[in-house]
Amino acid sequence: MPVEQQGDTRIWRRRDRKAAWQHFGVTLAVAALVVFCAKIISDQTTWEFVGSAPMQGADLAMRMWPPQLGYIAELWGPVVDTIHIATLGTILGVMIASPLAFLAANNTTPSKVFVRPVALALLVTSRSVNSIIWALMLVVIFGPGMLSGIIAIALRSVGFCGKLLYEAIEEIDAHTVEAVSSTGASRLQVLTFGVIPQIAPAFAGISVYRWDINIREATVLGLVGAGGIGMALQGAIDTLAWSRVSVIFLVILATVVLSEWVSAKARAAVI
Amino acid sequence: MLTLKGLHKRYPDGFVALPSVDLEVPTGQLVALIGPSGAGKSTLIRCINRLVEPTSGSVKLGEQELTTLSRGELRRARRRIAMIFQDYALVDRLTVMENVLSGRLGYVSFWQSWMRRFPQADVDRAFELLETVGLKGLHDRRADALSGGQRQRVGIARALMQQPELLLVDEPTASLDPRTARQVMQLLGDLCKAHNLTAIINIHDVPLARAYTDRIVGLQAGNVVFDGKPQELTDAVLPEIYGGEDWNKDAESDQAAAPAEDDGVAA
Amino acid sequence: MSTAPPTTPPTAGAPRRWRRPPHIANPRTRWALYIGASLYLLWALSSVEVDVGRLFEGMTRARTFFAAALSPDFFTRWSDIRAGILESLTMTVVATVAGIALSVPLGLGAARNLASRPVYLVCRAILAGTRAFHEIILAIMLVAMFGFGPFAGVVTLVVSTIGFLGKLIAEDIEAIQWNAVEAVESAGASWLQRVVYAVLPQIMPRFIGLSLYRLDINFRESAVIGIVGAGGIGATLTTAFDRYEFEAVSAILILIITTVFIAEYIAGAIRRKVL
Incomplete structure (x- = not known):
């Protein structure tokens, strides 16, 4: 904190003059950027539609109410499919992510120059492409259905789990690893005795956490044809059957809440 | 016999931790390495088993030169050198037994260690060592369920599991309360005598070093500034190692208290 | 685990066996879990229908797809792509800033140690509501309300930003060191002063990190x-x-990945500077 001398008084400020100007400049630049962006969005928006949004919303709500509860009976299959997609996709994703994480972590990678960047690039690629977009591509290749959904979920989970996992690996206690390697243990033994026990809880926690996210993701994969309850949603929206849409929303909500509960319990049990 | 000749370590950032260290430790001797923080004590013992790669110089254990060994050879050489750490460096989520048996990793195949099928002789020895260090019956506890003193005992058992010729001990007592610290030093001393082990102990606590070791080496800025018997480490010498003058008083009172408590522990 | 019976017989002299104690001590629970998990896996796997004929057909499509992926076409649809990317970027900026501005008060209100009980419950309910549905579902509803175009998109992103940041801010606040707040309070600080002097400084580094992360997600x-x-x-x-223009698809995906990559790099740089 800078202190300025002015005559006899010492003036204390949070920032000195230069820092204050810099701070002001950055704030101004960010504000200008936001206003500029908002202007672009605003120009592309038909404000009459936005103005009528409350009416549209009310209209939509009226059509959704009352929900056609009898429709629930037809939704069991899709819900179970959704859960299967999430679970199998998570398992597959974690199976691919684990070796990649070891290749990407600073302290376990066999080569910082060659292997690590490749592993990191694969993880970023997987992470930057949303599972819906993966599904769009996979539906082209494998056709509509659960298989595309499972692989889409897996491909997206690789980046997520891989990143968290390699960060966990980089945070392990180095002395423990030193201790194991000072007994004359081989690389693989150091990994299994020194590294894996340290990351095991993180590994389980990350998997369960991702599974929870994947349940949500799997509910919408059907919108592009990759199986699960999203297919039913797409059908209902296409036929403007809003009283069915509301039922599907309720079912999705219940599934998500349930999965959150399960994952919280499972994580508590693991740690 | 451990021989260091012209041991030099320069870190990549340019910091010279060890300018050039010469040291000879005859078999069976218990050497305390004392000196202020940052004097290079940790670097020195890590250069011996090459957890830190020395920049130049020679480290000889018996007739074997350690600094030039290949990866595989180093692995085999490390089996003869055990290490004990300040923060115990146990694998927290493994059981006491698994931690102790990890001292045999250099001797068993990967699959044996993966399946936890260690030779029965190793298991027998592990049980014996656990009794020796006073942890009988705790073999299935998880390491993170133990107290600090107990954890350090596991660390000692793991080190002895290697049946080493040389013991490198890095600040074994820094995380322990004074009473437990004395017990641990007593245990280390007894075990070294019993197995005729050569040992180098980094230690902050000068009274402990005086009480339990055969020889004291003082390190300052990577240079050996004192080398002699514990009795020769007089209060006049201490400022040479640690710098400053005013800290002697504390050391004296500490020292006065030490023998009294020792008797209590031994009894 | 400490209550588990010793795995070795107490008789001295005889060779003492040692087996690693299993993670789940009770054998019945253990086997029930193993069997349950295997059965579930079998059930899940058997429900995946694989149409081999369709797969073969897919392979040829996959080949064209990968060929296209390797020869991205940035130019044919460049004006569309450019407009799309710019629109995405503007949406991201507006939505993130608005989302942050709204999530801070909600996060403060949803922190149990800071807010009164009714405020806490209302804020938690709002946050739970914003997180209940996937962005896509939100977007469907909002497009139906606001019409097609970026406005509905911005609102979608704002809502999900609030849900994400608000919850994490609240959790961070609940984990702060309380003695700093007490110290300021004992100096006679008002609620707002306490927040500004004792709470915000503690959560600031992570908050900045999370905001940057959310920018990326948005x-x-x-x-x-x-x-x-x-x-x-x-x-x-x-x-x-x-339109089956996979070359353009590939170009767009490459642009997205590159942007995310750059954003992550910049975020890392900012984080290092700020923290």
Whole structure:
């Protein structure tokens, strides 16, 4: 904190003059950027539609109410499919992510120059492409259905789990690893005795956490044809059957809440 | 016999931790390495088993030169050198037994260690060592369920599991309360005598070093500034190692208290 | 684990066996879990229908697809792609800033140690509501209300930003060191002063990190909600998919990945500077 001398008084400020100007400049630049962006969005928006949004919303709500509860009976299959997609996709994703994480972590990678960047690039690629977009591509290749959904979920989970996992690996206690390697243990033994026990809880926690996210993701994969309850949603929206849409929303909500509960319990049990 | 000749370590950032260290430790001797923080004590013992790669110089254990060994050879050489750490460096989520048996990793195949099928002789020895260090019956506890003193005992058992010729001990007592610290030093001393082990102990606590070791080496800025018997480490010498003058008083009172408590522990 | 019976017989002299104690001590629970998990896996796997004929057909498509992926075409649809990316970026900026501005008060209100009981419950309920539905579903509803275009997209992203940041801010606040707040309080600080002097400084580093992370997420999400008509690069992407212009798809994906990569790099740099 800078202190300025002015005559006899010492003036204390949070920032000195230069820092204050810099701070002001950055704030101004960010504000200008936001206003500029908002202007672009605003120009592309038909404000009459936005103005009528409350009416549209009310209209939509009226059509959704009352929900056609009898429709629930037809939704069991899709819900179970959704859960299967999430679970199998998570398992597959974690199976691919684990070796990649070891290749990407600073302290376990066999080569910082060659292997690590490749592993990191694969993880970023997987992470930057949303599972819906993966599904769009996979539906082209494998056709509509659960298989595309499972692989889409897996491909997206690789980046997520891989990143968290390699960060966990980089945070392990180095002395423990030193201790194991000072007994004359081989690389693989150091990994299994020194590294894996340290990351095991993180590994389980990350998997369960991702599974929870994947349940949500799997509910919408059907919108592009990759199986699960999203297919039913797409059908209902296409036929403007809003009283069915509301039922599907309720079912999705219940599934998500349930999965959150399960994952919280499972994580508590693991740690 | 451990021989260091012209041991030099320069870190990549340019910091010279060890300018050039010469040291000879005859078999069976218990050497305390004392000196202020940052004097290079940790670097020195890590250069011996090459957890830190020395920049130049020679480290000889018996007739074997350690600094030039290949990866595989180093692995085999490390089996003869055990290490004990300040923060115990146990694998927290493994059981006491698994931690102790990890001292045999250099001797068993990967699959044996993966399946936890260690030779029965190793298991027998592990049980014996656990009794020796006073942890009988705790073999299935998880390491993170133990107290600090107990954890350090596991660390000692793991080190002895290697049946080493040389013991490198890095600040074994820094995380322990004074009473437990004395017990641990007593245990280390007894075990070294019993197995005729050569040992180098980094230690902050000068009274402990005086009480339990055969020889004291003082390190300052990577240079050996004192080398002699514990009795020769007089209060006049201490400022040479640690710098400053005013800290002697504390050391004296500490020292006065030490023998009294020792008797209590031994009894 | 400490209560488990010793795995070795107490008789001295005889060779003492040692087996690693199992993670779940009770054998009945253990086996029930193993069997249950295997059965579930079998059930799940058997429900996956694999149409081999369709797979073969897919392989040829996959080949054209990968060939296209390796020869991205940035130029044919460049004006569409450029407009889409710019729209996505503008949506991201506006939505992130608005989302942060709204999530801070909600996060403060949803912190149990800071807010009164009714405020806490209301804020938690709002946060739970915003997180209940996937962005796509939100976008579908909002497009139905606001019409096609980036406005619906921005609102979608704002809502999900609030849900994400608000919850994490609240959790961070609940984990702060309380003695600093007490110290300020004992100096006679008002509620707002306590927040500004003792709470915010403690959560600031992580808050900045999370905000940057959310910026990144919002950009990626903006590529998705366009699929249901909420503007941005997603709209361009779906169009390209519908026309089977895989070269353009590949170009768009490469641009998205590159942008995310750059964003992550910049975020890392900012984080290092700020923290």
